[in-house]
Amino acid sequence: MALLQEVLANLCQKAGLAPSQVDLSLVTGTIEGFVVSNRASVRSSLEHLQRAFFLDIVESSGKIRFVPRGQLVAATIPINDLIPQGDGNSRELLTITRRQESELSQTLNVNYLSKGADYQQGTQLAQRQVNEAENASNVTVPIVMTADYARKVADVLLYTEWTERTSYRFALPVKYACLEPGDVLDIVTASATHRIRLQKTALSGQQLRCEGFAEDGSVYNQSNPGGDDTIPVQVVPNVGDTTLFLLDIPMLQDADDNAGFYLAVDRQESSSWRGATVYRSANTTDYGFLASSPVAAITGKVTTVLAAGRTTLWDYQNTVTVVLSCTGTLLSAPALDVLNGANAGLLGDEIIQWQTAELIAPKTYRLSKLLRGRRGTEADVGTHALNERFVVLSSSTVQRIPDGLDLIGAVRSYKSVSAGRDITSATAASFSNTAKGLKPLSPVHLKGNRNGAGDLTFTWKRRTRIGGGWRDNAEVPLGETSEAYEVEILNGTAVMRTVAAASPTMSYTAAQQTADFGSVQAVIAVRVYQLSATVGRGAPLEKTI
Numbered sequence: 001m002a003l004l005q006e007v008l009a010n011l012c013q014k015a016g017l018a019p020s021q022v023d024l025s026l027v028t029g030t031i032e033g034f035v036v037s038n039r040a041s042v043r044s045s046l047e048h049l050q051r052a053f054f055l056d057i058v059e060s061s062g063k064i065r066f067v068p069r070g071q072l073v074a075a076t077i078p079i080n081d082l083i084p085q086g087d088g089n090s091r092e093l094l095t096i097t098r099r100q101e102s103e104l105s106q107t108l109n110v111n112y113l114s115k116g117a118d119y120q121q122g123t124q125l126a127q128r129q130v131n132e133a134e135n136a137s138n139v140t141v142p143i144v145m146t147a148d149y150a151r152k153v154a155d156v157l158l159y160t161e162w163t164e165r166t167s168y169r170f171a172l173p174v175k176y177a178c179l180e181p182g183d184v185l186d187i188v189t190a191s192a193t194h195r196i197r198l199q200k201t202a203l204s205g206q207q208l209r210c211e212g213f214a215e216d217g218s219v220y221n222q223s224n225p226g227g228d229d230t231i232p233v234q235v236v237p238n239v240g241d242t243t244l245f246l247l248d249i250p251m252l253q254d255a256d257d258n259a260g261f262y263l264a265v266d267r268q269e270s271s272s273w274r275g276a277t278v279y280r281s282a283n284t285t286d287y288g289f290l291a292s293s294p295v296a297a298i299t300g301k302v303t304t305v306l307a308a309g310r311t312t313l314w315d316y317q318n319t320v321t322v323v324l325s326c327t328g329t330l331l332s333a334p335a336l337d338v339l340n341g342a343n344a345g346l347l348g349d350e351i352i353q354w355q356t357a358e359l360i361a362p363k364t365y366r367l368s369k370l371l372r373g374r375r376g377t378e379a380d381v382g383t384h385a386l387n388e389r390f391v392v393l394s395s396s397t398v399q400r401i402p403d404g405l406d407l408i409g410a411v412r413s414y415k416s417v418s419a420g421r422d423i424t425s426a427t428a429a430s431f432s433n434t435a436k437g438l439k440p441l442s443p444v445h446l447k448g449n450r451n452g453a454g455d456l457t458f459t460w461k462r463r464t465r466i467g468g469g470w471r472d473n474a475e476v477p478l479g480e481t482s483e484a485y486e487v488e489i490l491n492g493t494a495v496m497r498t499v500a501a502a503s504p505t506m507s508y509t510a511a512q513q514t515a516d517f518g519s520v521q522a523v524i525a526v527r528v529y530q531l532s533a534t535v536g537r538g539a540p541l542e543k544t545i
Helices: 004-014 044-052 147-163 215-222 335-339 511-519
Strands: 055-060 063-068 073-078 095-096 105-115 120-129 137-147 166-173 186-188 193-204 206-216 242-247 263-267 276-281 288-293 299-302 320-324 344-347 350-361 364-371 388-390 400-402 410-420 430-432 444-450 456-461 485-491 492-503 505-507 524-532 540-544
Touching: 004 044, 044 055, 044 137, 044 147, 105 147, 120 147, 120 166, 137 147, 242 276, 242 388, 242 410, 242 430, 263 276, 263 288, 288 400, 288 410, 335 350, 335 364, 444 524, 444 540, 456 524, 485 505, 485 511, 492 505, 492 511
Parallel strands: 073 186, 105 137
Antiparallel strands: 055 063, 095 166, 105 120, 166 206, 186 193, 193 206, 242 263, 263 400, 276 288, 276 410, 299 320, 299 388, 320 364, 344 350, 344 388, 350 364, 410 430, 444 456, 456 505, 485 492, 485 524, 524 540
């Protein structure tokens, strides 16, 4: 809500008028709202306000003067003071013209912005019961009004149209030169008093030539109730924040062979959540679009610590309890379905699968009959803690974000913004993608054979990130540009020797053992990495032989 004076003054200022050039002293009242939805002249905006608040806008003494309708009579003029106009026998003191009823409106609709209808367009109708007039007029004003005030505008505009069907022309002597447009005067004849609101005045010689319309000041005080335009209050739903999960984990499928990472979002308990958009920034200020997700992932936290378990067979001993953050369910599945990829989830940094999901409390599940260390996460089997993250790894809710090699290791800021909310409402999260999906998996089956001279030969089996499914009579593909390894000989935490190998074998002679340790060693600690031409070392295999 604002003062009508302030709105009019602002528009005049936009037109280039100084405050000293505008007279708003007679203007009172407030305005609920005024909409300028496209480019428009100040004149057109003023015309809307003039129509809705019954104003005359006149030039007076070098100023633009705003005069509300319904003013008191400024002068009462006897008919004999009028100067005859015309030639010969047709000279008249007061020329009266009256429009035909058929030219006037029977009904008038005012279209406005309804305060009671949540600022949607409302319409109020005024109507006259007349025989000749059948016209319907529509007046649209981009102004916020109540239904009662809009009805008043409709009544006033229609009644004024009928009152102003009578127009006047006359001339006054120069002693009335103080009269100006907007003034109301009475001209008294022998048979009637004509109340006139001046529309035009022009000083010509010793005459003030005037034009005006019939005026009825009572019309501006009408107060008929408007038609009910209220609607139930519409409450803007609270869509809530979006929780963002940025997952730097091994590839979940062969098609994801790139330097990217995985992304998932979850919602809070809000039925109005309609998805989220994720943005990324290199400087924590300028955010650009990264991805959108219309579906929430099933996520949660654990309330028990999953103990370390074996990674080569089913883990029937250990269980873990998960509390889901929002809606969603965890399902049980037959063992064959699990072996074919069903029921996969990220628990902390370990990827697990479960056969049995038992609902033990609202949104709380006990997962059992587990497959552990999936997709090369064996090293994370013994790293679990309370309240660590849980994310169901479903292709419908977890998406791959391909990234360039130049962004590996780069720290970026991310924001997940719920649909319908502003980016400033989201909290930034810092994340660095190490492209774990490109790192070779750790080798397996490390063995050592010693000959009579004390020389050791180490052998191992490589694994592959890509195409690792079982194939009869065929080796799994290499999955890297070339086959390469690095082997470290350890003394506690110290690395005594690093050896490059182009195949899954390496010789560690007795002479090398003596050079590293002072003598041939009965027990050797070894660490083996397969190498990627893109990201270097993969996950290690460490064993004492």
